[in-house]
Amino acid sequence: MGDLRDWLDGIAPADLGTHFAAVDAEEIARMVADTPDRELRTLIDDDAIRAAALEAGFGRFAEFAVPERLAEVSGLVRFVVSRSRGVDEAYDGRFASGTVDVEPAGADEPDLTISTDAITFLRLLSGTASAALLVLAGDIWVVGDEALALQVGGVFRVPGTDGVAVDPTTLDAVEVAGVISKAKDAHLREVMKGGFRPVVLDEIFRRFPDYLDERRSAKLRLAACFKIGGGVGDDDRYLVEIDHGVCTVTPDGQGKRTVTIALGGAEFLKLATGNLNPTMAFMKGSLKVKGDLSAALALSSAVRIPSAKG
Incomplete structure (x- = not known):
């Protein structure tokens, strides 16, 4: 099995959902990791592929969770995925009693909203992007309970590894320095006056x-x-x-x-x-x-x- 583009080649739009559901989540993550950004962007611009990919990603959150950490998280988290054209898509993740249920965003006010674009979201699932670095860079926007954001980031293991999405102790100092060198001062000020500061x-x-x-x-x-x-x-x-x-x-x-x-x-x-x-x-x-x-x-x-x- 090659990258995501090869795997999706020839699949009818109506069959995309079952195609994603039939493959191991870690295998999907590997294919996303092997797909260059340019090709991934082309795929995501296809409405049918985008919908199936996001549904597969959000629907398999629990497969990537560390049970002990998941049991400690409680709250409603809204994930907003931006798109280059059309209306942004939003999903609500309800964390309670060691489970997380994800569905299209409803009327309830979320405790936390996490916004990013589809490529960044898929890169996070594939383990080829660090949530902590993306927050510092301003590629992920967090509004609301930032303590909950840290909990959520610490719940999900990076596919195929024992690492979690947000673990500041594993960040490479040189990579952090590179991100900070490109970040705008106004964004850094926002980071350093919010819940991530301590x-x-x-x-x-x-x-x-x-x-x-x-x-x-x-x-x-x-x-x-x-x-x-x-x-x-x-x-x-x-x-x-x-x-x-x-x-x-x-x-x-x-x-x-x-x-x-x-x-x-x-x-x-x-x-x-x-x-x-x-x-x-x-x-x-x-x-x-x-x-x-x-x-x-x-x-x-x-x-x-x-x-x-x-």
Whole structure:
């Protein structure tokens, strides 16, 4: 069996539904993964194929779910799939008691709305696209209960693997840096003031010790408090301490510090991915330093931040 185009060749529109239903879900995912975007777009523009593909995808949600995680999710999630022409399509997924029932969108107000295009949706099902990266890039739009969005993303395993659709601990730092380099500042500000903010911040600081340059930090002793604004409530604070090559991070930023570094959430995200020059940001006033400026410079030189530029 080749890619999706080969598999669908010669199938009458009336038989597409049963054709999709007769094949293992993981095999469909593999064919989608093997189909180039240009061919996939051509297929999706065919109304009959699009309808059958989306019905198969939504209808097989439960086959990709991790039962233990599914049991913890409750709520009504509306999935809106945009199209290049015609009216967008919407489906409601009702999560309750360890099950998910998907049907065309009804009159009930959803707890969460997730919007994307058909190709992105199929790429997610095939495991060739990361939901977390797509959210950062602005290719998936989330409105409503973002905590529920994280739960939903953590329920569905990527077909053919043990991984789940949203797992920030598995994201490649260089890939993240590349996505951030292309994202608009306005979108990053929205991400960093919403429900994804604590997940993003916790994951960045969890990895902080991994990026410490062993040689440059061997004789270094400092405590830097990162004060990160741009959220809905109070600023977030993380205390980063380096003591002769050993780095520890304390959430809430409590403790004695050598220097405090203050910046907005979007600016921090760009800084942490090598997409913001700290010196230029300081000169422009988007990054502020209180305390020992030399400690801030020493910290900057002691941390090797992953970058899309290599």
